[in-house]
Amino acid sequence: xxxxxxxxxxxxxxxxxxxxxxxxxxxxxxxxxxxxxxxxxxxxxxxxxxxxxxxxxxxxxxxxxxxxxxxxxxxxxxxxxxxxxxxxxxxxxxxxxxxxxxxxxxxxxxxxxxxxxxxxxxxxxxxxxxxxxxxxxxxxxxxxxxxxxxxxxxxxxxxxxxxxxxxxxxxxxxxxxxxxxxxxxxxxxxxxxxxxxxxxxxxxxxxxxxxxxxxxxxxxxxxxxxxxxxxxxxxxxxxxxxxxxxxxxxxxxxxxxxxxxxxxxxxxxxxxxxxxxxxxxxxxxxxxxxxxxxxxxxxxxxxxxxxxxxxxxxxxxxxxxxxxxxxxxxxxxxxxxxxxxxxxxxxxxxxxxxxxxxxxxxxxx
Amino acid sequence: xxxxxxxxxxxxxxxxxxxxxxxxxxxxxxxxxxxxxxxxxxxxxxxxxxxxxxxxxxxxxxxxxxxxxxxxxxxxxxxxxxxxxxxxxxxxxxxxxxxxxxxxxxxxxxxxxxxxxxxxxxxxxxxxxxxxxxxxxxxxxxxxxxxxxxxxxxxxxxxxxxxxxxxxxxxxxxxxxxxxxxxxxxxxxxxxxxxxxxxxx
Numbered sequence: 001x002x003x004x005x006x007x008x009x010x011x012x013x014x015x016x017x018x019x020x021x022x023x024x025x026x027x028x029x030x031x032x033x034x035x036x037x038x039x040x041x042x043x044x045x046x047x048x049x050x051x052x053x054x055x056x057x058x059x060x061x062x063x064x065x066x067x068x069x070x071x072x073x074x075x076x077x078x079x080x081x082x083x084x085x086x087x088x089x090x091x092x093x094x095x096x097x098x099x100x101x102x103x104x105x106x107x108x109x110x111x112x113x114x115x116x117x118x119x120x121x122x123x124x125x126x127x128x129x130x131x132x133x134x135x136x137x138x139x140x141x142x143x144x145x146x147x148x149x150x151x152x153x154x155x156x157x158x159x160x161x162x163x164x165x166x167x168x169x170x171x172x173x174x175x176x177x178x179x180x181x182x183x184x185x186x187x188x189x190x191x192x193x194x195x196x197x198x199x200x201x202x203x204x205x206x207x208x209x210x211x212x213x214x215x216x217x218x219x220x221x222x223x224x225x226x227x228x229x230x231x232x233x234x235x236x237x238x239x240x241x242x243x244x245x246x247x248x249x250x251x252x253x254x255x256x257x258x259x260x261x262x263x264x265x266x267x268x269x270x271x272x273x274x275x276x277x278x279x280x281x282x283x284x285x286x287x288x289x290x291x292x293x294x295x296x297x298x299x300x301x302x303x304x305x306x307x308x309x310x311x312x313x314x315x316x317x318x319x320x321x322x323x324x325x326x327x328x329x330x331x332x333x334x335x336x337x338x339x340x341x342x343x344x345x346x347x348x349x350x351x352x353x354x355x356x357x358x359x360x361x362x363x364x365x
Numbered sequence: 366x367x368x369x370x371x372x373x374x375x376x377x378x379x380x381x382x383x384x385x386x387x388x389x390x391x392x393x394x395x396x397x398x399x400x401x402x403x404x405x406x407x408x409x410x411x412x413x414x415x416x417x418x419x420x421x422x423x424x425x426x427x428x429x430x431x432x433x434x435x436x437x438x439x440x441x442x443x444x445x446x447x448x449x450x451x452x453x454x455x456x457x458x459x460x461x462x463x464x465x466x467x468x469x470x471x472x473x474x475x476x477x478x479x480x481x482x483x484x485x486x487x488x489x490x491x492x493x494x495x496x497x498x499x500x501x502x503x504x505x506x507x508x509x510x511x512x513x514x515x516x517x518x519x520x521x522x523x524x525x526x527x528x529x530x531x532x533x534x535x536x537x538x539x540x541x542x543x544x545x546x547x548x549x550x551x552x553x554x555x556x557x558x559x560x561x562x563x564x565x566x
Contacts, residue, residue: 108550147551157513164479181485185477188520192513 001114001307002075002336003043009069010062011088012038013360020364022352025337027345030357036340039357040117040312042070043338046084047115047309048139049094049106058090066090074113077307084113111146114309116298118316118328122290126277130267137204137233137268140211140297144304148203155193155200159264162189167257175250186250193262194243200263201238208233208268214296215289219272221331222288222295222324229289232269237261287319291328299333308335315340322346373399425496427472427489429454437469444468446503450493450522452476452510460508468506471496476514477521485521493522497529504532511538511556 002023008014013035028036037053041060044052051060061068068088075081085097086109094106103109124132141148169182178186208231216229237245242262246253249261259265270277272285281289302308311332317325318341326348339349356363369377373395381391398406422428423435430436437443437457447468451457457470473488497505507522509515523533539557540549549557 145551147555150552154513161479161513161517165484168479168482168484184524185485185521188477188517188524191520192517 001077001310003072003113003310004075005073006039006043007069007071008039008042009071010065011042011068011070012060012062014038014042015062015360017360017362019355019362020353021336021338023336024352025339025350027349027351027354028338028340028357028362029345029354030342032342034357035360036342036357037119037314039362040314040338040340043072043310044115044117044312045070045088046072046086046109047113048142049086049096049109052117052119053121057088057092057094060088061090072113082112084109107149110142110149114143114301114305115312116294116301116309117312117314118291118294119314120316120319122294122316123287125290125293126270126281126286130265133268133270134264134266136293136297137207140300141203141207143297143301143309144207151196151200151203154196155263158189158193158196159259159262162186162193163258165189166253166259169254171257172254173251175254178254190243190246190250193259194241194246197263198242201235201242201266204263204266205233205238210300211293211296214299215292218292218295218299218331219288222291222327224323224327228273229292230271230274232271233266235261235263235266284321288324291316291320291324295328295331302333302335308333311335311337313337313339315342317341317346317349318343422472422474426470427454427474427492428457428470442467445500447506448497448500448502448504449506449508451508452515452518456508466506468504469500473509473518476509476512476518478514485525488518490522490525494525497526497531502531504534506534506536508536 003021005021006019008017010016017039019039028039030036041051041053045060050057066089069085070088071083071085073081073083083097083099085100086106087095089095096103096106096109098109098112125136138148138152142152165185169178169186172178175183212229212231215231216227219227219229240248245261246259252260270289272281272289275281277286277289298309298311313328317328317339320328325346329346329348339345339351345351353364376395376398377388377391380386380394381388383391386394398409419431420429421431423430423438424433425438426435428435428437430438432439444467447466448471449460449466449468450471450473451460452473452475454472457472460466460470471489471493473490473493475483475488477483477485477488496502505522505526507519509518519535523535526533537560538553539560540546540553546554
């Protein structure tokens with residue numbers, strides 16, 4: 001899948017901009033703070049309906065404006081042309097059109113366009129808290145099957161409803177202090193969470209099993225040496241089943257007024273050379289592992305969907321030593337690449353087109 | 366920095382609080398009302414006030430009624446052995462249009478949703494339990510929405526009714542009739558597959 005053309009209106013620092021990409025590699029060059037990442041962000045917004053920088057939608061709208069528009073012309077490998085248009089509003093109710101047909105639910109857009117983003121922030125996948133790794137796994141599940149988005153939201157909503165209920169019945173110290181009605185209500189929330197949360201745990205476990213060998217291979221490609229990489233996704237609740245785990249933690253949940261076990265508390269443990277990556281790996285190893293996670297996901301989505309997502313390298317090459325930058329570029333599956341950089345590009349990047357960006361304007365040359 | 370005079374802005378604000386009416390629609394309706402003939406506007410205002418004054422909830426099933434009981438509860442031709450439980454009165458209208466169901470109804474006036482402060486005691490569940498036995502209901506069909514909250518409400522009812530000798534069923538989820546399989550969303554299609562049934566009896 002290839003993005004031919006991207007148009008922005010009132011998005012971040014762009015009043016109006018139009019960019020034509022090549023099917024090969026397009027480089028966006030400009031000093032810091034000029035809007036390179038904003039272009040990459042607009043493009044990936046159409047794939048995920050959120051910012052890869054993790055900011056709310058209203059931050060994406062230009063100061064003083066009510067709405068922003070992002071429009072992209074996409075060509076699929078079978079020659080099909082798709083025009084995607086998204087209107088972002090400050091109330092968060094995005095309107096989306098595909099080939100001028102309004103989608104009833106904006107989220108139906110997921111899967112129409114796919115991107116893989118590498119950004120310096122990816123280091124948080126290794127160094128950050130468990131939430132970063134859960135988000136990585138869940139984003140990957142949605143990238144391989146858009147329907148997973150519904151289940152992901154269901155799990156989130158059930159947990160929030162259950163937590164709201166726990167708070168309502170007020171910090172009881174003992175399950176036997178609950179009224180019959182309260183016990184019954186908590187039972188049904190447990191049953192629902194066990195059902196949907198259990199399925200989500202299965203999906204994550206399956207994904208981790210698929211990713212592990214691909215990450216190992218990607219790490220080897222980047223580091224140019226064989227390095228044992230291990231993933232462990234074995235939350236306690238999956239061993240005994242979520243229904244039993246929720247029953248076992250009920251007293252604790254009541255005391256703290258929140259759900260202390262379930263998929264929303266999981267972590268993916270990663271190790272390099274048999275040592276935990278978060279605490280024991282060097283900066284270089286951590287950076288390579290973060291890249292390997294993205295590269296492996298990119299390959300998994302490519303294999304599953306039959307064509308590579310658009311690859312966005314946002315300011316990552318400058319952070320890598322020349323060998324790794326070259327290794328990254330040579331091990332990408334064939335496909336469209338968009339690279340942003342404040343300095344020059346490594347010679348192996350071979351951009352087909354270079355665009356210069358200054359203060360929210362794009363010039364071709 | 367409203368551009369409208371206070372009475373107009375107040376009208377827009379009130380209209381904007383209605384379900385399904387956004388700020389732009391509220392503005393359009395308000396300006397339309399201001400242009401309309403006095404008697405047309407008076408008729409609308411009167412209709413709202415009268416409806417609000419006359420219409421109330423049925424004492425038995427909490428459907429919308431203009432007497433103590435709604436027309437369905439007073440209709441003796443209805444089968445008293447079948448009871449369909451719905452979230453809102455508008456769901457009754459939808460089911461009635463099918464012409465398939467000849468039993469009676471019970472409106473919960475919502476679904477269990479702790480985030481909105483709605484638990485079983487805020488719904489008409491106690492009223493449901495008290496009417497089941499004297500009315501000799503044999504089957505309760507739970508027709509709450511296929512959402513998290515609707516599902517949980519259905520599960521709650523199934524458990525709350527488990528001690529009674531009454532069959533509790535849940536409305537099926539599946540494909541729209543006359544539609545193409547290829548256009549069904551994956552979740553609906555998945556549920557429809559789970560709810561498959563054998564063709565031979």
